[in-house]
Amino acid sequence: MEEQIQRLISWSKGEKQGPFSIEIHPTNLCNLNCIMCGTQIEHKRLMKENPDFHPSKYVPFELKREKLIELVRGGKELGVKKWLITGGGEPFVRKEDTLAVMNEIKLLHMFGNINTNGALLIKEDIQRIIDMEWDMIMFSIDSHIPEIHDFMRGKQGTFDTIEKILKLFKSLKKKNNTNKPKIVFNTVLCNKNFNHLDEFIRFAHTVDCKDITFIPLIQFNSELQVLALNDQEKKQFQKEISKIDKISQKYNIHTNIKSLEEKNESCKVSLKKNKKNFYDIVCFEPFLNLVIRMDGKYSPCCMIENYDDTIANKSLLDIWFGNYFNIIRESMINNKIPKDCSKCVHMQIMQNNDLREKLFKRLK
Numbered sequence: 118m119e120e121q122i123q124r125l126i127s128w129s130k131g132e133k134q135g136p137f138s139i140e141i142h143p144t145n146l147c148n149l150n151c152i153m154c155g156t157q158i159e160h161k162r163l164m165k166e167n168p169d170f171h172p173s174k175y176v177p178f179e180l181k182r183e184k185l186i187e188l189v190r191g192g193k194e195l196g197v198k199k200w201l202i203t204g205g206g207e208p209f210v211r212k213e214d215t216l217a218v219m220n221e222i223k224l225l226h227m228f229g230n231i232n233t234n235g236a237l238l239i240k241e242d243i244q245r246i247i248d249m250e251w252d253m254i255m256f257s258i259d260s261h262i263p264e265i266h267d268f269m270r271g272k273q274g275t276f277d278t279i280e281k282i283l284k285l286f287k288s289l290k291k292k293n294n295t296n297k298p299k300i301v302f303n304t305v306l307c308n309k310n311f312n313h314l315d316e317f318i319r320f321a322h323t324v325d326c327k328d329i330t331f332i333p334l335i336q337f338n339s340e341l342q343v344l345a346l347n348d349q350e351k352k353q354f355q356k357e358i359s360k361i362d363k364i365s366q367k368y369n370i371h372t373n374i375k376s377l378e379e380k381n382e383s384c385k386v387s388l389k390k391n392k393k394n395f396y397d398i399v400c401f402e403p404f405l406n407l408v409i410r411m412d413g414k415y416s417p418c419c420m421i422e423n424y425d426d427t428i429a430n431k432s433l434l435d436i437w438f439g440n441y442f443n444i445i446r447e448s449m450i451n452n453k454i455p456k457d458c459s460k461c462v463h464m465q466i467m468q469n470n471d472l473r474e475k476l477f478k479r480l481k
Contacts, residue, residue, distance in 0.1 A: 120198060121405055122475055128404045129395035129480060135195030136437055137405040140419065141185065142204030143211045143218070144411050145175045149234055150271030151257075153305055153344065155337045156205035157271075172206075178412040180429065182214040186221050188409065191433040193225045203232035203255075204411060212237060216245060223249045230255060232303065234270065235279045243285050246298060253299040255330075256283065260310045261320035269309065283324035290325070301328035306377075307344040311354045314361050314374075322368040329365070329372045333463050355379055376467055396476040399454060400461075400469050403445045407437060417445060418465065421457045 124134040145156055163170045180188075192200070200222050202208050208215045208231060215231075222229040230253040246254070256279065259269040263276035270276075286300060302321060304310070310317070314331075321329060334344055346354060358374055365372045403417040410416075413427035415436055428436055436442065448455065 118472070118475065121401075121472060122479060125395070125401055125404060125472065125476055126479060133438060134404070136192070136197055136407045136433075138199040138201065138407075139188070139192050139197050139433075140201040140203060140406065140408045141188065141218070142206070142409065142411045143185065143202065143208050143215050144179055145205040146172055146210045147206040147234075148210060148237055148272075149207065149275060151234075152269055152271055153307070153334060153337075153341060155335070158337045158340075175411065179211070180409075180411065180413050182217055184413075184429065185214065185218045188428070188433060189218060189221045189225065189227075193227060195433055195437065197227060199228040199230065201230045201232065206411070207234055207237065209233055209237040209242075212242065216242070219246070219251055220249050223251060228252050232257065234275070235282045236272075236275055238282050240285055240289075243282070243289055247286075247289055247293050247295060250295070251298045253301060254286075255301050255303050256326075257303050257305075259304050259307075260313070261317050262310075262313065265309050269305065269307075280324070283326075287325045299328070300324065300326050301330070302326050303330050303332060305332050305334055306346075306354075307334045308346050308350055309344065311346060311350060312357070314357070315364050318361065318364050318368060318370055318372075321370055326370060329370060330464060331372060331374055331377060333377065335460075335462065373464070373467070376463075394477075394480065395450070396473055396480050398449050398473075399452065400449055400458065400465075401472050402465070402469075403442055403449055407433070415441075417442070420460045420462070420465075421445075421455055 121137050124137055127134050147154075147157070150157055160170075160172050189200070202215060202218065219229055219231065229251050231251070232255040234257045235254075257270075258266060258276075258279055260266045260276075266276040266279075267273050283300065286298075290296065304317070318329065334341065334346075336342060336345060355378065358378055361374050362372070365374065400417075406417055408416050408419055409428055413429040414423050415426070415428050416423040423441060426436070426441060431439075445455070
């Protein structure tokens with residue numbers, strides 16, 4: 118986080134800095150049909166409105182491998198430190214392209230992270246990932262109970278597949294005498310899994326998971342209400358947090374579970390009407406982060422949409438210091454928050470508040 122703080126201090130002095138991190142989305146296609154996925158929900162809406170629509174129609178608009186490699190090299194020149202490969206879809210649907218991008222990131226000595234459901238990987242892929250010394254893989258896994266995970270991910274047999282993949286990573290890492298890639302879980306919290314997180318953490322330990330981010334369910338539409346915790350379940354979950362935290366510490370697995378306590382004020386957005394200082398900015402993403410979607414559209418985070426422009430025929434330098442980002446930065450400085458920010462997720466709010474606290478100590 119020190120690097121991010123230093124860049125923000127420079128921005129506060131009017132000294133422009135390159136992005137600290139870049140998030141790229143290779144595709145919107147996916148091999149699963151996750152019930153809580155915003156992309157899948159949007160696809161279903163579009164198919165209902167237009168019977169001729171199919172997600173594969175996005176494919177011609179995906180950025181080509183050559184462009185993705187160009188962006189990685191441009192990121193190195195701009196001083197990018199971290200990359201996240203994720204997206205509206207599953208990155209390994211474009212397996213060879215994604216592996217090529219991963220390899221380029223590591224050849225240029227930058228930190229690489231990828232978010233995946235893991236179901237498309239085979240042993241040879243895992244060995245390639247280990248050989249390139251990839252840093253971290255975030256597996257989307259919601260339960261150690263196969264029926265629950267498969268229900269959440271919309272395909273029977275998914276848990277059995279991912280469990281085999283996780284065990285392969287563990288055995289091949291041991292064989293290659295390496296700790297890379299670090300294995301972490303992203304877990305969507307809902308009424309199907311909230312009451313067995315202790316056993317879930319024990320399962321995570323058996324497959325060498327080092328970190329779990331528990332993500333509160335985002336209700337993209339009213340249909341997801343069936344997965345939401347009711348008032349009684351919320352109270353039960355709050356009572357279990359301390360126990361879950363102790364279990365995670367026992368197995369040396371870092372989690373964000375304590376941040377989900379109701380008494381935790383750090384997960385709330387705070388707008389200051391009489392903002393005078395740079396550290397009062399509600400969100401620092403436009404100064405640190407760049408998201409590039411599968412079709413080249415770009416923005417500072419995955420919640421803000423930019424319908425007007427694409428990086429397809431531009432460079433990173435063009436867009437990072439261009440009109441779009443300059444306007445958003447100015448808006449943040451003036452406390453004029455884009456309407457899309459109302460959808461901001463828990464972890465992003467936490468990160469901004471943490472940055473703000475540290476920046477305040479340095480700039481006050």
